[in-house]
Amino acid sequence: MRFPPAIVSIVFFLILSYSSLASSVTKKDFMYKGSSLLVEDYGSDLLTSPDETFACGFYQVGTNAYSFSIWFAKSAERMVVWTANRDHPVNGRGSRVSLRRDATMVLTDVDGSIIWSTNTTGTMVDKAELLNTGNLVLKDPSGNILWQSFDSPTDTLLPSQPLTRHTKMVSAMAIGTHASGYFTFYFDNDNVLRLTYDGPEISSLYWPNPDFDVFTNGRTNYNSSRIALLDDMGAFLSSDRASFFASDMGSGIKRRLTLDYDGNLRLYSLDESTRSWTVTWEALPRPCDVHGLCGRNGVCTYTPKPKCSCPPGYEIVDPSDWNKGCKPKFNRTCDQTQQYGFVEVPHTDFWGFDLDYNPSSSLEHCMKLCLENCSCEAFVYRLTGEGTCYTKSALFNGHSASDFPGSAYLKLPRSLNLTSAKAATPTLITSDPDCGSNKADALIQVVGFSRMYNTNNRRTRWAYFYDFVYAIGIIEALFLASGWWGLYRRGDGVSKSMEDGYRAISSQFRKFTYAELKKATEVFKEELGRGGSGTVYKGVLKDDRVVAVKKLGDVIQGEEEFWAEVSMFGRVNHMNLVKMWGFCSEGTHRLLVYEYVENESLNKHLFSNASDSNSNSNRGARLLNWKERFRIALGTAKGLAYLHHECLEWVIHCDVKPENILLDNNFEPKIADFGLAKLSQRGGSGFQFSRIRGTKGYMAPEWFLNVPITAKVDVYGYGVVLLEIVKGSRLSDWVMVDGEEEADLMRFVWVGRNKIDECDDDDDSWVEDMVDPELKGQFNKQQAAKMIEIGISCVEEDRSKRPTMDEVVQALLQCECED
Template identity: 65%
Template structure:
């Protein structure tokens, strides 16, 4: 063999040597063989996935702190997705990761101490391999996986990485640290996915809404498998029925990650390959002040609109620059009953939890006396919704200020304490401010902490590119990719991924599905609705929009935002079409059609279905106004836009059409009147700025009609023109007079007589009182939809 080598010419021998070294390096760069190691001092000791998406090796911060990690190779900041023992970094000299002869992978520090190791001792591990999925696996000689990093996530979940009851995502402590923080994403004991703040002082679950039960949050706790996953297209599904999708699901080869961020929010990211920056495509909370523990004890989170932490009057920051420590009182915090005190009003402020006492239907004075009589009481919350509700507070945690909160906090302070700025919250930036440059898709209500610039150009460039891609090839290519590659882990666990059906249709598809738009279901101001049957045999309602002049990219941006909104009381959008002048929306088909066809017809609704309708409509509007990624005003709430499913559960249709009709104005003003006469709020005609309170007004008309059983939106003339008034105005006037006169049977006199007295008096009274408050001419006197939901829930079980 030596003689054959010596016969090779020198130049050719050098070329073959270099080629051999190159091939051996490239073929082995994603594999670490048994008995080999990676050194922290050798920058070339890195494993790279075959498609070059992920790298694995030592990741340093420049402070002689290194972690054995996996990161995205092509992201601008080399985003880390996994770490071995994140709470103990290794030294920059002498540390190494070894795949030992006994089968264990071990991370050792410079002094030889073990920082981390796998539980594969005495196994037949032959090699470590970094896969294209970002999964670091240990395999035996036959290729069987004996250990994988996917089973031990840190703060990030990758596509096709199974999330189970045995795993959780734990956020970083703050943007400059990789240590474990206080926020976690996990399966709770009741089988529901939750976000929790588990800090040194308190533990508090804050998502989904802790004020609601499992089913009111759109989840279920009946499935004990506790499994969740998302795919390469950005579709997430969980055994508790949590589902969401990225808006750019039509784009192939987009790298994604689901990360529990250090600010307490769970976000789905998409990577812009051109810039290497991450784009937020979904997040659990649209308002960061809903994150518990974000500002520390005694402090208040204020959206301005970026979240800022503030100390209330009488308190000062405990550790300047670190809001995790919260605020401390500037007086003796133990106030005796004999000490004179005063209460400082903090409007629209609340501290969640830690209630010493709760009283319903009580007066303000009684609430104040309740707090005065308890030396532990630091403040009391008084809410006008639901007839006056009182909460006395023993600890001031999870404080937030929101214009939509229907109550105030009254802070207890010594009389001797001077307060120069009563009730004024001047916040400062959160300590958990992100140092990373991030962009949001289609969501002006979300926060970009590092920069005020929202780089829409990335999103629009994505959308424009889709306009030039044949949708058939996209769908076919995705189907082939998913079917071919699949996920062996999912198959082994018997978990089947249910994909979101939201997609882009061609005009030809919808024309065929509707039999050339033959069967018209209804017609409104925005266009006609036709019944259709898709190729997968789903029955759908296809709405052909009229007077829609947006370009393809703008229309796509708006529809994608509406399409990812998912609530049990909102009609689900399956997809859309945007070709040339054609703009169509594809919705789920509701077999029982609209509320007006049942409410104002001989086949009237029973009371339980009427109350279900009032509550369901309120929930849907509350979600649009307060909870979804981009706040949406409906602007045309009426019985004709409330559809009923087979269980008579109401679903609001046509939400978001106001945005589709009006684009390009950053304010909440609209240039032309929208809605249906009789359901329109007075501000439409008085040129006042349009807010979500227009929907509150329309809701009030609808629920009063639900009780009365006849339309109240018609106009009538009583003799002379100056006495013109609507049925609604006359109804409210008559009811108020009956109440003021002390008539005890007023509710029986106004409820639909077709019910023959078969209704809940307390529920009907609550609905009428709420309805009349909703149709107040002064919009500032109208309640928020959140408070309406709460008031209705309080009488849910009454009959």
């Protein structure tokens, strides 16, 4: 059968078109000499790795701007891991990458100018190939690698890609961009791995902790080599003894180590089911510790996420670029007629640029020093026992945190309109509201003309010093002072520089020998308590510190891995978390050393019934009054919120109960045993725990549903504890009702919900029946009602209906100052 010529032509055209289309989406395994990748084909003309994990080609980075890059092809968001000459993108027309016949791979722009080259001219390069590791290589006919992208990292390190003395990682300038930023991860001249900020005005080291020397930071510079590597299991090891491990450590998981645009070094793991990335380790759990983040005069604070702002008397230079920081609203002058005062910024420090350091200094003396020095722009006054004064010649690396035991005092002209200065800092807002008007107060305590520090008299006087006697400040100051005294008394060769006020108490975190802890506990003589994770004993160290030593039961990690995990928790610092002093790992022995908390656990004071089967003896316990109960509820919520939102997202407690909430001598709560679930999780993947963890009555329903565990299990446990604080008795106990086992919690929640639904918003008479009768009516009804409502919402079966711990803190703060 003969077809008309027109039909034959059409069929032939369609075949050619289909062949052309098929070839346009074909992914290449190799590039050979004489071949090119064209920017016009950026979406289809690609090199791919054999397992299709990685792709290499042109990547759009802006309007008509493209880079030659390598990226993860299997993640929902194409995550770039390497770029050729990242600061010089090429035109969207006429640009190409070619493997020339002179054996050089070259990136050229539309005008033919060379933007990047492998400099392999004259070698035996035969082809280019993208390996399963994400490494782009040029090979000779025998398969030998003559050039590789692994030798020139950008902001990301892949497993098996070494970091050496000749390479470094540089962050991106901002989120969504690939241009080089100001943060660098590299081996310094002393062979130590460091993170530094190298900005437009200053350079500053911020990791490892610059307040400590190399050995106090657990590193060594007695190594002639400089090499570090992330392996396929998620372990990072370095020649300077820096090491860390992915929280989901194990094989078969795609990972990347990235120096993010915010200066934090993070290890990510790819969840192939959702194609999304999860942080499994980070260098700085508190991002505001990154130097240079907010530029000159800027302050980084937690709201609760890190955020930059300008202090009173300053304004932002460029809202689109915090690297430029803040500029003063006044002209700084040494004119003797210019009168200055000070504005206090509580719990705020500016690291570095010290003009003078004065231990045992009074606030008045510190003010006088700053006033008499024209170069002084502010001073930081720390309360670590006796006051310590640091006058500042410049304000960089500002950060604000509730647990910083001091304040910054800005030197401002008295002629400055401080009211407007306060209005200019709307981003520095605390969680502590004005209960009378539901308006948030600024975190900064602005000292106006009536409260400004008077600098006219010969003897400086000051007013309204109550900001320094907040209960939180006094408690933290006493704690830090006692820790500092213990550090001072050790006399074990710690460098003299530790005596400056900047050294944190966490410098005492160290490895103990088993013999040391046997002696400290008198062979584990005095037992403080025991639980599923181990037994706790009281001990006294050589420096006279009283400690609690926990012997762990089911933790079997190797010594290096155990060190990496516990050192992470040793760096956690919050007033509502028990401080970890160190650990022991010898043979099969795994022990943790904590601060000793005087008033033991919440259950011993909350449950007065001596027959309580879940509590130890209540001898010496007393009835907690309402103010103490509310403070315990709020402090516990703050501690959990810190773990969930300011630390890595995998820090889930998994066993929130009264026994794990300890009370210091001021009855401030401190959460114990956080991180133990993580230590016991090895071999699992992500949040899929190998076995159910927790205590019956405080365990969320999802533990029994074979679903991934999230921070909402802690919210559930906290909800039970919160309702028990209100009721004053165990709600986690189980009883038999009509032949079936039922928790007291279920009945309490059922009654509470009905009463809330039946009563008007202004009617709080129902609360009396729900509160501990031992209080004899001496409690705040509004606070009790709010706590019951929050507690009920926390124990919802559907975890998506439970609030986050950050939301719980906000809700409790709204009624903190109600009478």
